[in-house]
Every structure is written in C-alpha cells, then in structure tokens.
Amino acid sequence: MLNVPVERHRLSNGLRVTLSRDPSTPVVGVNLWYAVGSRNERPGRTGFAHLFEHMMFQGSANVPKNRHFDLVEQAGGSLNASTWFDRTNYYDTVPSHHLELALWLEADRMGWMLPAMTQEKLENQQEVVKNEKKERYDNQPYGDWDERIQALVFPHDHPYHHPVIGSMEDIGSATLEDVADFFSTFYVPNNAVLTLAGDFDADSAMGLVERYFGEIPAGAPIPPLPGRVDISPVIGETAREVVVDDVPLPRVYMGLRVPPVTSDRFHAGDVAATVLGSGKASRLYRSLVREKRVAKDVLAYLFPLQTSASLLLFWVTGYPEADPEDLERALLDEIDGLSSVEQKELDRAVALTETHILRNIQQTGSRADLLSMFDQTFDDPARLNSEVDRVRAVTRSQVQDFGAEFLGPDNRAFLTYIPGESP
Amino acid sequence: MTGHAVPPLDRSLSPQPGPVRSFDFPPVISSTLSNGLTLRMARMTRVPLVSVSVVLDAGESALGDPLAGLAVLSGDGLDGGSKRLPGPDLAEALEGIGSSLAVGTGGDATAVSLTCVAERLVEGVELLSEALLSPAFPEDEIDRLRNQRLAAIRQRQMDPGSLADDAAIHAFYADSSPYHRPLAGTHDSVSGIGPDEIRSWVKDRYLPAGAGVVVVGDVEPAEVEALIQDRCGSWTGGQPERTDTPDEPRSRERRVVVVDRPGSVQSEIRIGQVGVPRSTPHFFPLKVFNTILGGAFTSRLMLNLREERGFTYGVRSRFSFRRGSGPFGISMAVATEVTAPAVAEAFSELEGLLDGGPTDAEVERARDYIAGVFPLQLETTGQVAARIGELQVYGLPDDYFGSYRDRIREVTTQGALEAGRAVIRPDEFLVVVAGDAGSIRGPLEELNLGPVEVIPPA
DSSP: OOOOOOEEEEOTTSOEEEEEEOTTSSEEEEEEEESOSGGGOOTTOTTHHHHHHHHTTSOBTTBOTTHHHHHHHHTTOEEEEEEOSSOEEEEEEEEGGGHHHHHHHHHHHHHHOGGGOOHHHHHHHHHHHHHHHIIIIITSTTTTHHHHHHHHHSOTTSTTSSOTTOOHHHHHTOOHHHHHHHHHHHSSGGGEEEEEEESOOTTTHHHHHHHHHTTSOOOOOOOOOSSOOOOOSSOSEEEEEEEEESOSSOEEEEEEEEOOTTSTTHHHHHHHHHHHHSSTTSHHIIIIIIISOOEEEEEEEEEOOOSSOEEEEEEEEEOTTOOHHHHHHHHHHHHHGGGGOOHHHHHHHHHHHHHHHHHHHHSHHHHHHHHHHHHHHHSOGGGGGGHHHHHHTOOHHHHHHHHHHHSSTTEEEEEEEEESOOO | OOSSOOOOOOTTSOOOOOOOOOOOOOOOEEEEOTTSOEEEEEEOOSSSEEEEEEEESOOGGGSOGGGTTHHHHHHHHGGGBBSSSBHHHHHHHHHHTTOOOEEEEOSSOEEEEEEEEGGGHHHHHHHHHHHHHSBOOOHHHHHHHHHHHHHHHHHHHTSHHHHHHHHHHHHHBOTTSGGGSOTTOOHHHHHTOOHHHHHHHHHHHSOGGGOEEEEEESSOHHHHHHHHHHHHTTOOOOOOOOOOOOOOBSOSSOEEEEEEOTTOSEEEEEEEEEOOOTTOTTHHHHHHHHHHHHSSTTSHHHIIIIIITOOEEEEEEEEOOOSSOOEEEEEEEEEGGGHHHHHHHHHHHHHHHHHHOOOHHHHHHHHHHHHHHHHHTOOSHHHHHHHHHHHHHHTOOTTGGGGHHHHHHTOOHHHHHHHHHHHOOGGGOEEEEEEOHHHHHHHHHHTTSSOEEEEOOO
16 A cells, blocks of 8 residues: 555635645656546547647746746756646646746646737647657658557547547647637636645645635536547457558557446456566567567557546567468467466566556656546545555456456457558 | 735746755765675665666677677577576566566666565565576577567668668768667677677676676665675676777768658758767766757757747757767757758757857756756656666766766856867768658758768668
8 A cells, every 4th residue: 555645625716736745855746637638629620639738838928938948947847748538737847946936837827828829829839740740650650550540449429539649630720719719618727637746845835826726717617528428338340450551560459448447347457458468477478479479579558548438459560571360360369368367467467566656656747647647537636545456456357357348359459550562 | 824914926927936955866875795796775765666777897889890789689688587587487577576677788888677666675686686697598589589679670770760860870980980880780780699699798798897786775775785795796707898989980071861761751850970978078068058959948959940940849969978979969850841941950050059159048047957857867766776877887986976966057158168169060060861862852952061962771
C-alpha cells in the first residue's frame, strides 16, 4: 500500500483541487487535466482539441505570446501539455519558490485566454501542427497505424474513430470562432482538475489556489459527446486491412475493444496484456522472439480509455522475409493459450506494476499527473495508493474469463503492413 | 486567515518568487574494492526504490570499423544469461522482482543497470552480477540477437530522422574516427560478429579495474558495500586498454549533402560539425551559449523557426560531449517546400549570435534555466545513478555535481560568446538533408553555402 498524501478541495466554481505535499525536493508540480480531448471533436474539426492545446501557449489577457514558456524556463522549470482521447493535460514543474508563478499562468489562461487570440497566432500554430503531423506521422514508417486501427476498432460514428492528430484539412479549416467556442464550452473550472504535488507550504497553498482560480466563473454543463458512444463491448467480427507501404519490416497490428478504464474488469485486461506482451519473460516475447524466432519484436499495450471501451493493442514485427500469416498465427497461438495462465505469471504482473508506479511517483511531475488522472477519471485521486492492490486482486479465473470474452475471433482488428512500393 | 490584509490581486503583474530553498546533489560515498572496482553510492529515500548500475569501460569507440557494433551486440548478448541461469530464466527472475536489465552502450562505455524495490536489492544485485560476470553467450542466442540487430539497422535506414543523423556524422567525421559510423554498426560489420568476437571483447573490456558500480536509493551504504564486495569481489582482470578516440573532421570545407528520399513530405535537416570533448574548458559557457541558440523552448532558433515562421514542430541545437570531440549540430524537420528558407534562417540565427553575441538578459535567463532545471532532472534514482556514472566515464571528482549549478551561474556574457566563437565555425559546417532531392536541390544550391551533393540512402 502506497501512502502518497492526498488532500482534496473544491472551489465554488467547480474546480476540483488535490494537494499532495512532499517537501523532500524543492520542486513543485502544477498539473491540470481538462476533461476534453479528441472525443469531443465534431465532424470536420478532427484534430481541433490538440490544435487548441497549442493555442493555450499563445498567450492570455495578461501574458503575451511566448511569455509562459519564457517565465517558466527562466524560473528553472519545465512545462508542456498533451492531448489524448479523453483529456488534455497541462503541467508546469518548477522550483518550489515559483509556485505562485505557475498558478498565475495557468489561471490566466483558464480564465482569460480569449482576449489574446489573433488570426496570426492561429495560422502560425496551424502550420506548426501540420509540421508535427508530418514529422510524427506522415514521414514515419507505420506512421498511420493508429488512424487505421482506430477506424477498424471503433465504428465511424464513435468518438474514438479518428486519431487525436486529426486530418490536415480539418486542422487547416479551424477558425478563431472555433477557438472561442471550444474555450467557453470546455475550458471551464467545472471541467478541470488541478493537482499540486511536491514542495509547497501546507498552510498557504490552498489560499493561493483560491486567489488565482476562485474568481474564474463556472461554465455551463458540458455537452454530451458527439456521435454514438453506446456500442457493443466487442467489435463483432475479425476486421482486416492490409497496407503495402514503404516500411522496413512486415508488421502485424491487432487491436481489440476491451472494457473501459472505469470498468471493474479493466485490471484483468491489464494483467492479461502484461502476461502476454510486457517484458522478456512475457509469453509473446518468449515464444515469438526467443523460441520460434518469427518476430524481431512484440508488444502488448492496453490504452486506458474512458468512453465505451479501451483499446488493447498487440504488434508483432517480423524479419524481412517473414510471412505475415505466420506472425498472425504465432500471435493467436499465444492468445488462445492464455487459458493456461499460472499464478506466478500474475505475480510477475503485480511486481512489474508496483515498480512501474513507484518509478512514476518518484518524479513530481508524473506524480501530479497520476493524481490528476485518478481525480478526473474516478473523482478519487487517492485511488493511486490502492492501484497495485487492484492488480494484485486479479485472479487466474478473471484473466481466463477476460480472454474468453474479449480475445476471441469476434473482437479482432488486424492491420498488416507489407514492405513494398506504396501505391 | 493570516491576520493581515491581503492586497487585491493585480493579474497584470507576474508574481514574485518566494524564498529559495536550497538543493543539494546527494553526497556521493565512494570506495574502491581490492580488485580495482570503484563503488559509488548515494542515498535517496523519497520512494523505496534502488537503482544499480555497472559502468564498464567498453564503448564502441574502442573498435575499428570492421567490428563496429561489437560492443552493442555484446551488451545485447547478456540477454542470453549464464550457464546456471539461461536467458529465459534470467528474464523471469528479474521480472519476478519487478525489474529488468537495461543495457546501454555508447561510444565511451557500456552501462548495465536495473531498478527494483529496495527490499529486493540483494536479489537484484545477484541477478545483475550473474548476468554480467558469468555470461554464457550461447551461439543460438547470439544468432537471434544478431538478427534482431540487423533488422533494427534496416529499420534505422528507413527512418528519416535516423537516416539524417547517420548521414550527418558520416559527413562530419573522417573514416579514421569511430564517430563517423552509426553507433550500433552497419549491416556488414554486425553480420560478421559471433560468440568468439563477443567473448574476446568481454574478456578484454568487462574488467573491474576500469569499471564503476553505482548504487542509488533507499539503502544503507554499509550494507551495500558488503553486498557488492560479496558479489563482485572475486571479479578479476586488469585494466582495459585506453587510447584517445580519433575525432578528425572529414574536411574543413562547407558543403551540402542531400540524402535523396523521393516524395518525402518533409526534410530532416542536420547542420553542424565536429564539436568538443567533455573535458573542454568551455563546457559551462557552451551550455549557456547553446541554451540561447537552440537548447530551450525560448531559444532563438525555436522562436524564429517555430513561433514566428511555423516552419517546424521543433528545432534544437546540441553538443554531444564525449571523451573525444562529439558532434555539435542543429536538427529539425521541416516541410519540403521551406527546406532552403529554414536552412537560411538557421544560419542567420547562428551567425547573428556569434557576431552580435547574446544579451546580458539572455545569458541570465539561460543560466537561471540550466541551474533551475538541474534538480528537476535528478528526481529519480535512475537519473542520479546515470549522473554518478558520468563521474566514472569522464574521470570527474565525486563532488563535481555539488558545484555544477555554481559553475553555471559563474558564466558571463563575454565568456559564453568567447566559448561559442572558439568552438563553432559556420564556414566549415556540413548541411545534411534527408528529403526529396528533386524539390530541394535547386533552392539549396541558390543559398550558395557550398557544393551540393545528392546521395542515395545508405
């Protein structure tokens, strides 16, 4: 059992606040999760949540363009943000005597971002984001795998059907009016959680939070997600797509719909993913890489998502001459064999999870981020302290049941890349 | 309430900082075992974790081209386990305690490391020492690991960023320098490496007298010392041979190399040259100079190329400090159509900084940034262990990091400029671009930087 301290507050405008004090290093993390991500994007505006995240660094009423980065770097801090399916997070990690600076900056853009917005800034960041898409997706081997897998795993009208980065065309057609609408709809204190972790003065911290964030008005209730979120727990078929492309090695991806992070069955899926494909003692590495030697690398990863389902992903990279069908067969052999899972494999998953969480909470920034995650997702930041216990509570029969229900042929989406000239 | 009136909040003013709390690098406790092995320890008790790292004088730079990749593949080969504990059993034992072996091989050293919960330290050290001191290097496992490496080399050759990196160092360094080739070797060199070469390398280089053990975490130094003595005390062997790493430039003529990727939507650009070694007297001023140029988000390059022009998602400049003179360079990925303008802007920023010098305000900000983020980069046992490992590799005193921030704060505007001018020579720069030659060759020629050569991908 961990004992990361958790003290909770709620401002009258709806902002939830978690304080987690640890003065062992003179560093403080200020972390915000806004419950808005690519799932909230409407048709024709894919990629907007992420573009908006970029705009959040373009200044606010009292902070000129680039000043946020400038002040935090000058303070000896680091900062960034990221956009994901269900949320957008912003984080500043600063020497603790600069806590008030970080609060001022985050509050100014939560409350008064719009006065600083201009068409010039929007166009500049549209170009930056287009370059980000080119650099991280279009110009990368297998760079479009997530777009393709999401489209196979989630129906066309589900909010997870399209990738977070969005389409070039949609990014280019965003307007200042979209920025204003998005801001006033989603960037409101009642749609955010704030975490302070690390070194701060226990007596004055909450007063500072109230002082900077307290007068930001609450927004309207958050509108329901666009599209259809009421979907079957499984895909309903074995879906397939084959891509001949300029890739170095054949690779098979398999995506599955599994219970959302909020489901009490989520951890059985998490343990199954670790047993199968996390580490060199995992079943997939041992069989496909070490023994059969059909694969150069393998991976299983469970993306924890909130809306309808999570995404469980496998990938198997073959050697240059590998037949993708052999890769697929070897993968399925191990997945079908999960019913023989042993207790010691579960114990390994628990041990790996424990180290993983401890490693994460070493860093003030990621500790704050985890607390925000548990607050935003479960309304319970202290859940961090019992997370390992939930993994430990998973039984063999729960993993077997998970395998029987979610790893069968009615819940598989295969995406196969074959090296060759792209069409 | 605090008893006195709080003034109304004026949001137009950025808040003043509170009283500074000091940060101290954890004290390094060191000792030397009778076999010459150096043990360095530091206590960190924030979470019950411990990191153990063995730093070996076994870097790629000690190898000639025909055996390039041998140090890396030898490190990989530890995955084959020992006679007593074959690879699969080793992996299971490590992951059973929630850990795993991380082998990092660089030009100067090989580091074999793990992190585990502190109460499993004894098992962790036993497993690490078993893997490191009794490796079996079974032939069939080496075959597999070599095939994995060869496949990784193939992946690297088709990744635009790696392709540009590899082409850049080849353009920077003469063939006599090991720095001219990809760290993990080439298809040809790796193909020729087998268990015999690996065993010979390990016999010559995995030696206690040139090695350091680093243990950082929630542990008692006296217990750690006894444990390391127990597990590593019988490790024998002399001192690995140490020679200076050749680091001559390929030429001193400025030129442009285009690695042709027909149809590429972006150009991966590298601009730079042979830099300076870790031992350079300019180390701290160069840190400051580079931060201003391209080492932070608010650097001159970033503000121009990203925030003003929108040419790129990100641009940075970096010195790679090694025992020999590692590379200095600017790197960025830009849309194909703005390739030449982006190169021109990068030159203009660099030359502007070298000609006019940084302002006092820039230098102050850069110093504050580097000194301030220093503790942020030392929050984990693994981060601190990596820093302490540098003491071993670069022969730095144990108290080196204790005064690191003071050394940064001593850098003056003039000192930063002089260091930049002493080291960076734009007239000798290599410009390496992985991109669509058909679209970018002409515009690059019009920049008149020097001869433009188009080559196929490796």
